[in-house]
Amino acid sequence: MRQSELFTKTRKTAPKDEVAKNAQLLIRAGYIHKEMAGVYSFLPLGLRVLNKINDIVREEMNAVGGQELTMSVLQNKELWEKTGRWSDEVVDNWFKTQLKNGADTSLAFTAEEPITNIMRDYLNSYADLPKLAYQIQWKYRNEERAKSGIMRGREFLMKDMYSFAGSADEHEKVYEKVAEAYVKIFQRLGIGDRTYRTFASGGVFSKYSHEFQCLSPIGEDTIYVHEGKKIAINKEVLLPEVLGDLGVTQEELVEQKAIEVGNIFSLGTRFSDALGLKFKQKDGSEAAPVMGCYGIGTSRLLGALVEVFADEKGIVWPESVAPFSAHLVAISSGNEDVIKEADRLYELLKDSGIDVLYDDRDVRAGEKFADSDLIGIPTRLVVSEKTMSEGGIERVDRQSGSTGFVQDSEVVQQLQK
RNA sequence: CGGGCCGUCGUAUACCGGUAGUACGCGUGCUUUGGGAGCACGUAGACUGGGUUCAAUUCCCAGCGGCCCGACCA
Numbered sequence: 001m002r003q004s005e006l007f008t009k010t011r012k013t014a015p016k017d018e019v020a021k022n023a024q025l026l027i028r029a030g031y032i033h034k035e036m037a038g039v040y041s042f043l044p045l046g047l048r049v050l051n052k053i054n055d056i057v058r059e060e061m062n063a064v065g066g067q068e069l070t071m072s073v074l075q076n077k078e079l080w081e082k083t084g085r086w087s088d089e090v091v092d093n094w095f096k097t098q099l100k101n102g103a104d105t106s107l108a109f110t111a112e113e114p115i116t117n118i119m120r121d122y123l124n125s126y127a128d129l130p131k132l133a134y135q136i137q138w139k140y141r142n143e144e145r146a147k148s149g150i151m152r153g154r155e156f157l158m159k160d161m162y163s164f165a166g167s168a169d170e171h172e173k174v175y176e177k178v179a180e181a182y183v184k185i186f187q188r189l190g191i192g193d194r195t196y197r198t199f200a201s202g203g204v205f206s207k208y209s210h211e212f213q214c215l216s217p218i219g220e221d222t223i224y225v226h227e228g229k230k231i232a233i234n235k236e237v238l239l240p241e242v243l244g245d246l247g248v249t250q251e252e253l254v255e256q257k258a259i260e261v262g263n264i265f266s267l268g269t270r271f272s273d274a275l276g277l278k279f280k281q282k283d284g285s286e287a288a289p290v291m292g293c294y295g296i297g298t299s300r301l302l303g304a305l306v307e308v309f310a311d312e313k314g315i316v317w318p319e320s321v322a323p324f325s326a327h328l329v330a331i332s333s334g335n336e337d338v339i340k341e342a343d344r345l346y347e348l349l350k351d352s353g354i355d356v357l358y359d360d361r362d363v364r365a366g367e368k369f370a371d372s373d374l375i376g377i378p379t380r381l382v383v384s385e386k387t388m389s390e391g392g393i394e395r396v397d398r399q400s401g402s403t404g405f406v407q408d409s410e411v412v413q414q415l416q417k
Numbered sequence: 418c419g420g421g422c423c424g425u426c427g428u429a430u431a432c433c434g435g436u437a438g439u440a441c442g443c444g445u446g447c448u449u450u451g452g453g454a455g456c457a458c459g460u461a462g463a464c465u466g467g468g469u470u471c472a473a474u475u476c477c478c479a480g481c482g483g484c485c486c487g488a489c490c491a
Contacts, residue, residue, distance in 0.1 A: 012441065012453065013429045017483050037483065093490075110491055144418060144489065152490085160491095209491090220490090265491065295491075333450045366452035373452090384451065394451095 001324075002346075003359040006030075008043050010371045020218070022303035023149025025315050029374045031323075038146025038154035045375070046302070048323035050157065053298045053305075054136050056188050056320060057159045060181040066132040066161050071114050073138060075106045079113040083274040093141040095154075107140035112293060115162045116271045119289075126166045126281050129289060130174050134161030136298060148218065150303040151259065157299040164272075164289040166279065171290040175266060178294050182212055182262050189301065190318030191308060195261060196232035198223050199242060205268025207245075208237075212296075213258035216307050221260055224253035232258075259304045267291040309399075315376030316399050324357040325415050327377035331365045331384035342383040345393065345408065352412045373398070381411060 008030030018024050018034070026032045031046035042050050058068065080086035088094065095107040108114070115133055123131060136159045143154050150156070161178065165171035179197065186195040194215040202208040213223050213232055222235040226248050233242060233253065243250060272278070272288035281287050302321075309316040319325070326349060330342035342360065349356040357377060359368050365384075372380050382394040392405040406414075 009442090010453095011428060016423095016429070019484065091491090112491085141490080145485095147485085203491090263491075267491095293491075331451055364450060364452085364454065366450095366454080368453090369451075370453045382451085386451070 001357055003357055004361045006044065006357075008045065010374055018149060020147070020149030020151065020303075020307075021310060022151060022306040025306055025310055025374070026150065026303070029315055029376070031315075032150060036154075038143060038152070040150050040153060040155075040299075042299075045323045049302055049317065049321050050299060052321040052323075053189065053301055054157075054159070057185055057296055057298060058136065060185045060188075061132075061134050061159065061161055064132065064177045064181045065130075066134045068135065069118075069133055070135050070137060071108070071111050071118070073108050073140070075108050075114070076117075077104045077106070079117050079275065080106075083113055083271060085113070093143055095140045095142050108137075109139055109141045110293075110295075111135065111137075111160055112162065112267065112271045112291070113275065116275045116277050116291070119164055120275065120277050123164055123277065123279055123289060125279055128279065129164055129166035130170050131164045132161060132174065132178075134159060134294070148220065148303070151300050151307075152220070153299070156297055159296045159298055161294040163292040163294070164277075165292075166281070166287070166289065168290055171266065171292060175264065175292050178292070179210065179264055182264065182294075182296070185296070186212060186214070186261065188320050189305065190320065191261070191305070194308070196223065196225055196230065196258070198232040198234050198258070199237060199246065200234040200263070201237050202266065205270060206266035209263060209265040211260050212262035214261045214304055214308065215256050216259050216304065217257050218307055219256075219258040219260075221258050223256055223258045225256050226252055227254070228252070232256075259300070259307070261301050261304055262294075262296040264294045265292065267293055310376070313370075314374030317376045317378060319378045322376070322378050324355045324377050326354060326356045326379045326381055326411075327372050327375065328356050328358045328381045328383070329368050329372055330358070330360055331368065331382060331386075333365075333385075334362070335385055338383060338385055338388060341388055345381070345383060348408060348412065349415070352416060354412065354415045379415065 010030055011028050014024040015027050018027060026046065027034065030043055033041045033043055035041055077086055085091050093109060097105060099105055123129065136157065138155055139158045140155055146152060146154055163174045165174050186192045191214050196213050198211040198213040199208045200211045211234060213221060223232040224238055225232045269288040269290060271291055278286045278288055305318065306315055328342060328346055330338060332338035346356060346358045376398055378398050380396040380398060382396065387394045390405060392407055393411060394403060395406045395411065396403045
């Protein structure tokens with residue numbers, strides 16, 4: 001797309017009401033707009049990134065048999081009363097409201113109740129299990145205090161998947177399969193090497209749950225990392241018994257701050273029991289499916305990627321989620337030949353199926369470069385009198401800053417990969 | 418939910434109990450053109466409501482909004 005047509009612009013100064021780096025940079029670069037504390041709109045650039053993150057998550061969930069659906073945001077109170085979670089004493093961050101007829105309703109912060117209820121219509125037999133269903137849907141939590149920019153908002157996008165298995169063993173297999181899918185997701189997002197499967201408290205039905213924690217100084221969680229085993233332990237369960245279970249010693253662990261980018265949890269039959277979800281086993285007896293839930297906050301992940309990769313010049317996106325693959329920058333100073341050449345290259349890249357942002361604006365070179373750094377597209381292609389006289393295109397890598405001269409064909413080939 | 422700080426052009430900031438200034442942005446013109454240009458002219462502002470005062474953007478109170486620390490955080 002031509003940058004002159006993009007309705008957003010960059011700003012030089014950070015908004016005074018944001019302290020978090022992710023929000024400052026995302027607002028300065030025109031990715032998001034703050035509506036209220038903890039509530040943000042995703043602008044064209046931001047939506048592109050969010051969609052790419054969602055696509056990666058979607059692909060990996062589909063690969064392990066997840067089936068996508070979308071559940072309503074408005075909630076049926078009856079379902080939540082059956083599990084005891086309608087109560088404000090139990091769940092203190094509900095957004096509750098009423099229908100015109102006076103009936104209570106609310107905005108979903110998670111979806112165990114509705115998905116379990118839906119499955120009552122379809123899961124009848126052991127032969128129907130296991131099943132995995134997920135959605136990528138806006139969630140609402142009336143946080144006492146929003147903070148950390150888009151990383152802890154009152155409205156956020158989350159992929160939430162739920163599994164239904166016929167036995168504890170079957171559940172374990174599903175659970176591990178999803179855990180592996182999570183590892184792949186974080187690898188594809190470029191944070192695999194700094195994201196640890198972290199043991200956390202499990203609740204009634206299993207000893208542990210697992211969080212996926214991405215190391216970052218701004219993280220809200222404290223974890224203890226075991227480099228050798230590539231695992232970590234959440235501070236809240238750093239106990240002798242846990243160390244014993246995992247076969248590690250306190251001395252081997254390193255304390256780190258981390259951002260929780262995903263979590264997986266065994267639910268046992270808490271929800272299937274409460275909502276009456278049952279299936280017939282082989283011997284004709286009835287049993288409740290063993291459930292699991294698997295969350296990834298995709299809008300939080302977007303913020304986490306900014307936090308982890310940004311440098312002093314601005315955002316640095318991993319290739320897998322960048323809003324565009326290439327940022328074509330024309331330094332023309334009104335020179336018609338340069339404009340013609342940049343236009344030609346723009347068409348070539350587009351025709352080759354490459355997502356390109358073309359800075360065709362009539363502004364000075366310094367402003368273009370500064371904006372390009374701020375926006376953070378991985379590859380910058382510069383066309384100017386200088387590059388034309390040297391017979392090529394200047395290619396700049398946003399992350400390393402390395403530059404080189406390349407020909408059209410090479411660029412197309414490299415970016416198509 | 419406890420504690421603290423703060424609301425000034427679109428953005429970022431300054432000053433002040435008596436005429437609200439600067440930078441960026443935006444508009445016009447000229448010059449400039451590989452790292453957020455220069456000059457000139459122009460555009461645009463005190464969150465809301467009370468109170469004190471001859472006079473309030475400034476002081477006081479309340480509301481609304483924002484940020485930070487802590488608590489909380491399927």
